[in-house]
Amino acid sequence: MSSAGARAPDTQQPSQNKQSLHYIVRSGIAGGTAGCVAKTVVAPLDRVKILFQASNPEFQKYAGTWSGAFRAASQIYADNGVRGLLQGHSATLLRIFPYAAIKFIAYDQVEHILMPTRESQTNGRRFAAGAISGMISVFFTYPLELIRVRMAFSTRAQSTQVPHTFHPSHSPPPHRPSFLAAMSQIYHEGASVPPPSASSASPLAPVSANSIFARLPAVKFYRGFTVTLVGIIPYAGTSFLTWGFLRSSLVPPPDASRPASDRRPSPLADLTFGAVAGAVSQTVSYPFEVVRRRMQVGGLTHPERWMRWGETVRSIWATRGWKGFYVGLSIGYLKIVPMTAVSFTVWQWGKRVLGV
Template structure:
């Protein structure tokens, strides 16, 4: 049981290091002013950030996901693994239900973490009146928000986060389960690593596609109020205004960078988790066999 949590931590670290630059681009594209867009697309956004803010600009706000995803992945893989044991049968439906349960529970950490990440990533964007460095780091960001707005402030966007995470993680684990079954991923398979990387990457893509429009609204809700300007009175108002101003395309803003990020991040995450569990459990099984054999020999010699 504890191994699920440890594996999740390791997978989270691997995923953040690989994918945070893509996430920064995604957020910038999602929340930029539609009337005077600063970036023409994913590639232009990447180049602009590197040119204006150096390579470190792509890693703005990484402290929040690096701290948060350690716990989030521990929760997700821990809850998912334990829920599967509780449900009993390893079926696609149970994989979806276990993933959905894990997605819902981890929102408690995910929402404040993503709020801090979003606010940090927006520093330097003129249209949000945060040209100067308002926050020192992710923790400082959350502390400042808490002092001004209390517990509700640091949980801004919680409803949209829940609506996104529950189905997203359901499809996440369902897709991975189906693909690893179809690819016949076995410990003694010489191609197991590329198979796990492919299954993990495709699981991430399926997960994001299933709930991406909700993520756009979540980002806009969490960015709302930066610089003292509030545009939306609630979720439905955000959806209505966004659609009226930018059409249905608004709900796919940043999708390209998200999918580019989703494959390597989730490939690294799932492969790390699966291989860790596979080999640690194999070692445990070997130790159990050795203990049982030693016990049997002792009993035999005492006869």
């Protein structure tokens, strides 16, 4: 009796401590680290996928085939080297650490509320916990995501079209926009005098004094936010649902007689569950992602107004039909499957290392 009584508190402690500051901070560190590691692993594929989704004219010839992703990456490498493949990655890391930290913290807390015991776990609650955590993280980190996309969208050819007032003896403007330059470009979009980094591919109309952008310039950093918020529901919900379902179905229930380190799935199991979760969630949510990318880069062609859902969807449909909503899906699989697998695995590993 005494030995059983001594073990009982240990089996309950993790659940009781989930709302403590100690648990929240360490869970956030584990989640943020997991996000950074996972994004770094797939950074070159992420750059190519953004160029495909946003219909960058230089890279449309590569879209639609599995080999196209590697040929596009080869062109980027030939033009700009390794730095080209990692363009926009600094902004990605600035965004992904808080994004992943908030997402995993929120999931832990929502899971604790909705599913305090193994018996209370259902697929509906798993989906709800994932969707809620995804929406919370997107709300707080979306401006960083928009800046990252703009940095990744810029290419060498576009930079040669950029008007500037440099003296011939001066160096031309760099074709790789910095984080601050991309942020400034977004903030000044639609101004009566376009900033030096604005593209001249099409005329840029100034923002009307009555426009929401003129009254609230910060709103420019939320282009595509509504479709992102809606799209994160099936993506994060399905991701956590699949991952949680596989863990509960294929991993034996915890045994209090075994050490705590033996009660969790192995890293290989977490990698497998994460890979399946990534593939399923990517398939379900991909059309939302394509629409979101188009709306995010819409400020480069229509800086004076807000690109709406209907307009963006009609534009994609008119250009490529239903296939347009799945442009870059093959590279999406190449990116999301390993990224999700690594993310879940490093998150669980980090929690073990940090004692949560």
